Amino acid sequence: MNGRQFSLITLYSTCQKVREEQANQGDRMRFHQMLRPAGAGGFQVELINSIKDISRTADAFVFVVDAKAENIELGKVELRAMLQEKWFDLHVPLVVLSCVDEAGKARTPCLDVVQSLELQSFSRPWKVVDSCVDTMEGVIPSFEWLLGQIRSQ
Numbered sequence: 001m002n003g004r005q006f007s008l009i010t011l012y013s014t015c016q017k018v019r020e021e022q023a024n025q026g027d028r029m030r031f032h033q034m035l036r037p038a039g040a041g042g043f044q045v046e047l048i049n050s051i052k053d054i055s056r057t058a059d060a061f062v063f064v065v066d067a068k069a070e071n072i073e074l075g076k077v078e079l080r081a082m083l084q085e086k087w088f089d090l091h092v093p094l095v096v097l098s099c100v101d102e103a104g105k106a107r108t109p110c111l112d113v114v115q116s117l118e119l120q121s122f123s124r125p126w127k128v129v130d131s132c133v134d135t136m137e138g139v140i141p142s143f144e145w146l147l148g149q150i151r152s153q
Contacts, residue, residue: 046081055082060093060146065117067098067107067130072116079117083124093125093149095142101133125149 046052061083065075083094098113100106108116110128119126127145131138 046084051082058092059150060095062095062097062142062146064097064099064131065113067100067105067113072098072108072113076117083122090124091153093146094119094122094127095146096126096128097131097138097142098128099131099133103132103135103137 063075063079063082065072079096096113096117096119098107098110107130110130113128114120119128127142129138129142129145131142
């Protein structure tokens with residue numbers, strides 16, 4: 001982008017088939033491959049060691065959420081675990097892609113995404129961008145914003 005190179009690491013919590021089954025069962029954490037229970041009662045989670053190690057090298061973070069209102073809240077636990085300050089420096093920017101699969105589909109407004117994920121509590125640069133899987137709308141502006149944040153550090 002604009003002559004700049006950057007490395008992109010893509011992490012999925014599970015394969016697509018399992019994610020679809022989890023969506024139907026409402027059991028997102030049961031088969032999660034990047035998180036493990038932390039603390040008593042299993043209500044808190046943390047990254048597995050290999051993900052912690054790779055997270056320490058990141059210059060930026062992209063988090064994708066399904067823009068359907070009922071699915072956004074599910075991402076909060078994963079996002080919190082990923083962005084714990086002990087894994088990521090506070091200057092590492094975050095962009096949240098609020099995705100729909102088809103252009104024109106109903107979506108949750110960005111302000112509601114901010115509130116559901118409690119982004120206002122983060123002490124790092126962050127931005128929420130509406131995006132669409134079919135058209136890739138929103139992806140390039142998101143990465144341009146991230147590159148601008150990285151350049152300004």
